[in-house]
Amino acid sequence: MLNEGNNGSHSAPQHTSPKKSHTVTKTLLVLAFGLFAGAAAIAVVEPTSEPTVYQAIEALELPAGVTPLGLANTQPYIQETRIRRGDTLAALLQRLQVSSPGLQAFLTHDENARSIYKLYPGRSIQAALSDDNDLLWLRYYHTPSDTEQGQSVSKWLEVRPDGQDNYVATEQADITSTHIQMAEGIINSSLFGATDAANIPDTVAMQIPEILGSKMDFLKDIRKGDRFRVIYETHSHNGQRVGAGKILALEFESQDKVHAALWFSPDGQSGSYYDFEGQSSQGAFLRSPLKFTRISSTFGGRRHPIHGNWRAHNGVDYAAPTGTPIHATADGVVKSVGNQGGYGKTIVLEHHSGYSTLYAHQSKFAAGLKKGDTVNQGQLIGYVGSTGWSTGPHLHYEFRINNKPVDPLAIELPVARSLDDKQKAAFQTAASQYRLQLAVLKGLDQPAVAALDH
Numbered sequence: 157m158l159n160e161g162n163n164g165s166h167s168a169p170q171h172t173s174p175k176k177s178h179t180v181t182k183t184l185l186v187l188a189f190g191l192f193a194g195a196a197a198i199a200v201v202e203p204t205s206e207p208t209v210y211q212a213i214e215a216l217e218l219p220a221g222v223t224p225l226g227l228a229n230t231q232p233y234i235q236e237t238r239i240r241r242g243d244t245l246a247a248l249l250q251r252l253q254v255s256s257p258g259l260q261a262f263l264t265h266d267e268n269a270r271s272i273y274k275l276y277p278g279r280s281i282q283a284a285l286s287d288d289n290d291l292l293w294l295r296y297y298h299t300p301s302d303t304e305q306g307q308s309v310s311k312w313l314e315v316r317p318d319g320q321d322n323y324v325a326t327e328q329a330d331i332t333s334t335h336i337q338m339a340e341g342i343i344n345s346s347l348f349g350a351t352d353a354a355n356i357p358d359t360v361a362m363q364i365p366e367i368l369g370s371k372m373d374f375l376k377d378i379r380k381g382d383r384f385r386v387i388y389e390t391h392s393h394n395g396q397r398v399g400a401g402k403i404l405a406l407e408f409e410s411q412d413k414v415h416a417a418l419w420f421s422p423d424g425q426s427g428s429y430y431d432f433e434g435q436s437s438q439g440a441f442l443r444s445p446l447k448f449t450r451i452s453s454t455f456g457g458r459r460h461p462i463h464g465n466w467r468a469h470n471g472v473d474y475a476a477p478t479g480t481p482i483h484a485t486a487d488g489v490v491k492s493v494g495n496q497g498g499y500g501k502t503i504v505l506e507h508h509s510g511y512s513t514l515y516a517h518q519s520k521f522a523a524g525l526k527k528g529d530t531v532n533q534g535q536l537i538g539y540v541g542s543t544g545w546s547t548g549p550h551l552h553y554e555f556r557i558n559n560k561p562v563d564p565l566a567i568e569l570p571v572a573r574s575l576d577d578k579q580k581a582a583f584q585t586a587a588s589q590y591r592l593q594l595a596v597l598k599g600l601d602q603p604a605v606a607a608l609d610h
């Protein structure tokens with residue numbers, strides 16, 4: 157077997173999570189407004205601080221037709237607490253000031269309440285108490301944000317008294333509402349220091365290097381003073397934020413360069429990221445490294461053509477005449493170029509987000525190509541051959557995620573695609589709205605028409 161050795165060193169930026177106010181000189185506005193609502197609808201919201209342990213978070217609506225007078229004492233008192241590392245059920249109930257007899261025993265033993273056996277740090281538990289301190293309900297938001305059939309849902313365990321001195325536990329789910337949030341950050345020490353300071357959720361922050369990772373190196377290329385603006389989804393349930401979704405638009409000013417991406421889904425297709433010119437950007441891979449080809453051997457087990465024994469085939473073979481140009485399937489960096497035993501003349505490219513590709517059995521490499529070179533998607537890197545353990549001219553192409561070979565034909569790769577005219581029109585509409593929003597975020601001084609001159 158040919159093994160390149162374990163160098164899973166593709167490094168995602170470390171989440172340093174420094175203390176907020178210490179590392180970032182300027183906390184930026186978080187603007188919240190409806191998607192495409194335009195500048196007039198913008199409301200400036202102070203960044204929210206960390207939730208305190210005891211916090212009444214929900215104002216229940218009064219029942220219709222009931223006069224509010226004198227009702228204050230019938231409204232439930234809602235307590236919320238967040239689970240901390242090492243928390244126990246007993247500690248949580250104590251913090252919630254719930255002292256209902258038998259509740260803890262019920263939660264510990266009831267089959268239907270078993271989701272509470274796993275207490276995830278950071279998730280929240282709420283308890284609604286009557287004025288007499290009786291439990292009305294207890295909710296454990298164990299899965300605040302999930303996706304089911306393309307919809308964002310929130311799931312929780314709900315426990316109520318059954319009226320007979322016991323309780324009943326049910327799993328509940330509801331569709332969350334999606335909101336659009338915007339934020340700007342300035343790099344002081346690290347990307348994650350800046351996202352923390354701007355109150356950008358970690359799940360959103362993590363997407364930034366994934367989306368722009370093919371354009372810039374978030375370990376080496378960022379500098380103090382770099383700015384970024386991000387528009388992203390948040391999900392809420394019952395007026396409470398339960399999680400964040402995907403980034404919709406992103407702009408990163410790194411020294412003299414501006415990298416941008418926006419999310420766009422052409423009709424009937426899954427969405428992906430594009431730059432503002434409509435070029436598919438993030439994570440886009442060409443389907444094949446050869447322009448005209450046929451697949452001669454697929455991924456999986458097969459009898460080795462030379463050795464005769466069964467072994468894993470960790471790639472896809474493309475039959476093609478010697479000398480057929482081989483193209484990089486995505487932007488990347490040459491990790492190795494040279495002879496690799498049975499692979500023959502081989503190039504390995506490293507891409508963003510832990511992706512890498514391997515091109516084996518080449519007859520020769522593109523002139524001057526060397527380790528460390530940056531290559532663009534579609535760039536010629538070499539020519540088909542039959543070097544190494546090969547029975548005839550073909551390209552053996554491997555696709556790896558974190559150094560683990562996967563079948564490039566089976567997994568859903570982020571595929572580069574071009575937009576047709578109708579899709580381009582829809583794209584331009586979306587892009588100009590995002591540009592406008594990003595310009596607003598940048599300081600309201602950029603003429604909006606400049607964004608529309610396409």
Ligand SMILES: [Zn+2]
Binds near residue numbers: 551553
């Ligand atoms: Zn092969």
